[in-house]
Amino acid sequence: MKTEVLRDLTREELELKHRDILEELFNLKLRKRVQEVTNPLILRTLRRNLARITTILREDELGLRKVAHMEESS
Helix, strand or coil: CCHHHHHCCEHHHHHHHHHHHHHHHHHHHHHHHHCCCCCCHHHHHHHHHHHHHHHHHHHHHHCCCCCECCCCCC
């Protein structure tokens, strides 16, 4: 996943993606221990995407770069 695409997402969407990737990574690691994973490159890709999302979220916390926030509709 490209960093530019991730930067266009809102903080809530990034946090949701973060949780989804963590869950998928856990399931793949578990499956890897029990049986052979069809494409082991997926693990590396997931870890890198997780690191990208974590970095973007941390930049937002530190105020280095602002992430779009969801607009409140009244």
